[in-house]
Amino acid sequence: MYDGDIASVLISEEQINQRTAELAEILAKRYPPSTDGDPDSDLLLIGVLKGAMMFMTDLARALPIPTQMEFMAVSSYGSSTSSSGVVRILKDLDRDIADRNVLIVEDIIDSGLTLSWLMRNLASRNPRSLEVCTLLRKPDAVRADLEVANVGFDIPNEFVVGYGLDFAERYRDLPYIGLLDPKVYSS
Ligand SMILES: O=P(O)(O)OC[C@H]1O[C@H](OP(=O)(O)OP(=O)(O)O)[C@H](O)[C@@H]1O
Ligand code: HPA
Ligand SMILES: [Mg+2]
Numbered sequence: 001m002y003d004g005d006i007a008s009v010l011i012s013e014e015q016i017n018q019r020t021a022e023l024a025e026i027l028a029k030r031y032p033p034s035t036d037g038d039p040d041s042d043l044l045l046i047g048v049l050k051g052a053m054m055f056m057t058d059l060a061r062a063l064p065i066p067t068q069m070e071f072m073a074v075s076s077y078g079s080s081t082s083s084s085g086v087v088r089i090l091k092d093l094d095r096d097i098a099d100r101n102v103l104i105v106e107d108i109i110d111s112g113l114t115l116s117w118l119m120r121n122l123a124s125r126n127p128r129s130l131e132v133c134t135l136l137r138k139p140d141a142v143r144a145d146l147e148v149a150n151v152g153f154d155i156p157n158e159f160v161v162g163y164g165l166d167f168a169e170r171y172r173d174l175p176y177i178g179l180l181d182p183k184v185y186s187s
Pocket of ligand 1: 048049050051052074075076077078083106107108109110111112113114115165166
């Protein structure tokens with residue numbers, strides 16, 4: 001599949017599964033299930049489409065606590081390997097998040113533009129708490145000084161694909177994170 005487009009595997013399927021289980025354990029301690037029987041007390045996972053779809057579904061299944069799921073679709077990359085700097089909402093939430101414990105689930109924080117925009121946007125809707133869990137983080141995000149409590153892997157500043165992450169909508173279906181051969185985007 002995609003013969004020759006992937007220069008190397010950066011994070012294998014096994015490594016993703018193992019780290020997801022570790023993150024789920026940490027998150028279950030951070031968000032103990034409530035005993036009040038109110039569904040609105042469940043942790044609300046907000047997956048950022050499309051990139052976070054794989055991580056969101058695997059994380060939700062690994063979490064030993066009840067969660068609810070919502071999705072937002074935003075886009076800033078299109079068919080480029082750098083952010084356009086303009087975050088567009090393609091699909092908004094279907095529900096109110098006021099007074100909910102919200103966990104944004106992201107596939108990657110690269111420049112940090114998407115997440116800082118999203119944090120501001122969601123914070124204005126008055127959740128009880130708002131935190132982030134991202135599978136991947138690149139060095140620029142560290143410099144952007146975003147407070148991210150839960151990070152799967154810190155990775156080098158190279159364009160990666162697979163496990164939800166795309167280049168021009170391809171490669172999302174790979175089960176691992178791979179480095180995209182620069183010949184694919186420079187030709
Ligand atoms: O930190 P940043 O530099 O803002 O980059 C991170 C964002 O970029 C990607 O989304 P993209 O715009 O490619 O949309 P997609 O998830 O539909 O592929 C990725 O899924 C993150 O949401
Ligand atoms: O390295 C990346 N790969 C795919 N999508 C992305 N969106 C931000 N950074 C990346
Ligand atoms: Mg993309």
